[in-house]
Amino acid sequence: MENTEKMIRTAHGSERVLAPRAGKLGKGGGKWKATVRGLFLPVLIVGIWQMVGSLGFVSPTLLPTPLEIAEAFVQLTLSGELLAHLKISVVRASIGFLLGGGLGLLFGLLVGFFNKAEQSLDPTFQMIKTIPHLAVLPLFILWFGFGELSKILLIAKGAFFPIYLNTFLGIRGVDSRLFEVARVLEFSRLQLITKLIVPAALPNILLGVRLSLGIAWLGLVVAELMGSSEGIGYMITDARQFSQTAIVFVGIIIFAVVGKITDSFVRFLENRLLKWRDNYKGEGTMA
Amino acid sequence: MTTSNVLQVSSLSKTFEKPQGKVHVLADLNFQVEPGEFITIIGPSGCGKSTLLKIIAGLDVHYQGSVTLGHAKIDKPGRRQGFIFQEHRLFPWLTVEKNIAADLSLKDPEVRAKVDALISTVRLQGFENAYPRELSGGMSQRVAIARALLRNPEILLLDEPFGALDAFTRNHLQNVLLDIWQQNKTTMILVTHDIDESIYLANRVLIMDAKPGRISRIVPVDLPYPRKRSSSGFQAIRQKVMQEFEQVEHMRRVER
Incomplete structure (x- = not known):
């Protein structure tokens, strides 16, 4: 379901343009081939879905056809509604992520470096980690109201832990033999952090960022579904009340697509920053 | 020296x-x-x-x-006291020249000149920007030697x-x-x-x-x-x- 947005676009024929090129392009062709391979299943599902809907097997209130969803998408886009909702959602998720992720990185570094910080802080964090969003939501609303603050804090709470945990793990996983090198080269304390520990922990930190971004989006859904007057989550709740199932689908697809885009961005960062790594990339990859 | x-x-x-x-x-x-x-x-x-x-x-x-x-x-x-370990122990995220410089900045013209001279001493010209994973064992060890020598x-x-x-x-x-x-x-x-x-x-x-x-x-x-x-x-x-x-x-x- 996640890729429905893409499916719709390719269902309109762009995929057919790409396919014949695939064979001739060499390296680039390999990339297209991989894309086509990834699209095959979604396109098939969408095709069957459209057929089932068009033939009238399922009520459109329960499951609108892909074309109806596309129509709703176009309408929402043209009226500017979608963009407005999306904007507010993105702002909330970003602030929440920056707050939670930033604190996660900070405390992850702190707890990773200092044993005393680990002993005094980590048990508390581990306890807070196990509390689900839905359990603290009533408290957050009680304390901070229905406004932006409680939403952002909820998102931040979710985004905090993956970065915190992975930064900590990354620091503790640094090859101790390299510390000996740092001693021989007389690294200062600051250099030890900036030249050895952070670069060595970077793969884990970026993994934490990826997971945190995903959780920030999940937190956003919970926050917006619980009560708000704007945002993609609100758009979904509102549409559900009026049985506009197609709009519900548009909302879900938007969540999926934006989630995928942010994930791709971090992967892009990973490829740039971690190109020194020499890891197993799976069978049958190209170069 | x-x-x-x-x-x-x-x-x-x-x-x-x-x-x-x-x-x-x-x-x-x-x-x-x-x-x-x-x-x-x-x-x-x-x-x-x-x-x-x-x-x-x-x-x-x-x-x-x-x-x-x-x-x-x-x-x-x-x-x-420079030290060369049995394994090269290079920083895997740094290129050859940056590994040699390590904590020193290559933007410093003095460091730059020394690093360049050392790269030719250990015969690694052309590999300045390679990562350790791209080097053979002998080449890596030569980088480690250059890194130690840079500190005189x-x-x-x-x-x-x-x-x-x-x-x-x-x-x-x-x-x-x-x-x-x-x-x-x-x-x-x-x-x-x-x-x-x-x-x-x-x-x-x-x-x-x-x-x-x-x-x-x-x-x-x-x-x-x-x-x-x-x-x-x-x-x-x-x-x-x-x-x-x-x-x-x-x-x-x-x-x-």
Whole structure:
């Protein structure tokens, strides 16, 4: 379901343009081939879905056809509604992520470096980690109201832990033999952090960022579904009340697509920053 | 870079406390290394030769006796004592030139010039921007040597640096090391388990004995460089070293 947005676009024929090129392009062709391979299943599902809907097997209130969803998408886009909702959602998720992720990185570094910080802080964090969003939501609303603050804090709470945990793990996983090198080269304390520990922990930190971004989006859904007057989550709740199932689908697809885009961005960062790594990339990859 | 700093090792001992009792890793070592010497240390495994090297490097400070370089006691690692490990231990996220510079900035023209000069010394031109994963074992070890040399150490300590390399690469790197030694006059102390390597490089071979670790003999090698492994002079010294080893073996059997 996640890729429905893409499916719709390719269902309109762009995929057919790409396919014949695939064979001739060499390296680039390999990339297209991989894309086509990834699209095959979604396109098939969408095709069957459209057929089932068009033939009238399922009520459109329960499951609108892909074309109806596309129509709703176009309408929402043209009226500017979608963009407005999306904007507010993105702002909330970003602030929440920056707050939670930033604190996660900070405390992850702190707890990773200092044993005393680990002993005094980590048990508390581990306890807070196990509390689900839905359990603290009533408290957050009680304390901070229905406004932006409680939403952002909820998102931040979710985004905090993956970065915190992975930064900590990354620091503790640094090859101790390299510390000996740092001693021989007389690294200062600051250099030890900036030249050895952070670069060595970077793969884990970026993994934490990826997971945190995903959780920030999940937190956003919970926050917006619980009560708000704007945002993609609100758009979904509102549409559900009026049985506009197609709009519900548009909302879900938007969540999926934006989630995928942010994930791709971090992967892009990973490829740039971690190109020194020499890891197993799976069978049958190209170069 | 010549300095009049003598390395002085006096009544150096090191013991481990183990449940079975005290284990003497090193027992009463005494020797002195003049600036510009090339010393190789050879001995059976467990004779404490690597431990000795780590003590001189300042990486291991739990010992009795005294180790001084010039007038200063060695009690921590530092740039005066460069160290090459058996594995290259490069930073995998840095390119060759950045690994050599390590904590220093390549934007500093002085560092830049030195790094460039070292890259040509260890014959790695064209690989400045390669990552360690793209290098062979011998190339990586050459980067590690360049990294140590950039800091102008008074003494370069090498812990079986070529042990993991194939014979051809090893010979090549031995020559690279000799070139560097003759150019820079850096004092070298190299630990090895390869008798030929120890004679090929050193002007004095320190033979160690195990349990307790002590120096059983110091063999001077008065052969001109470059040496030929097949020459009769080389073979004569080889004979001498072998005999020393056999004697040690024999003594140990008699003691049992």
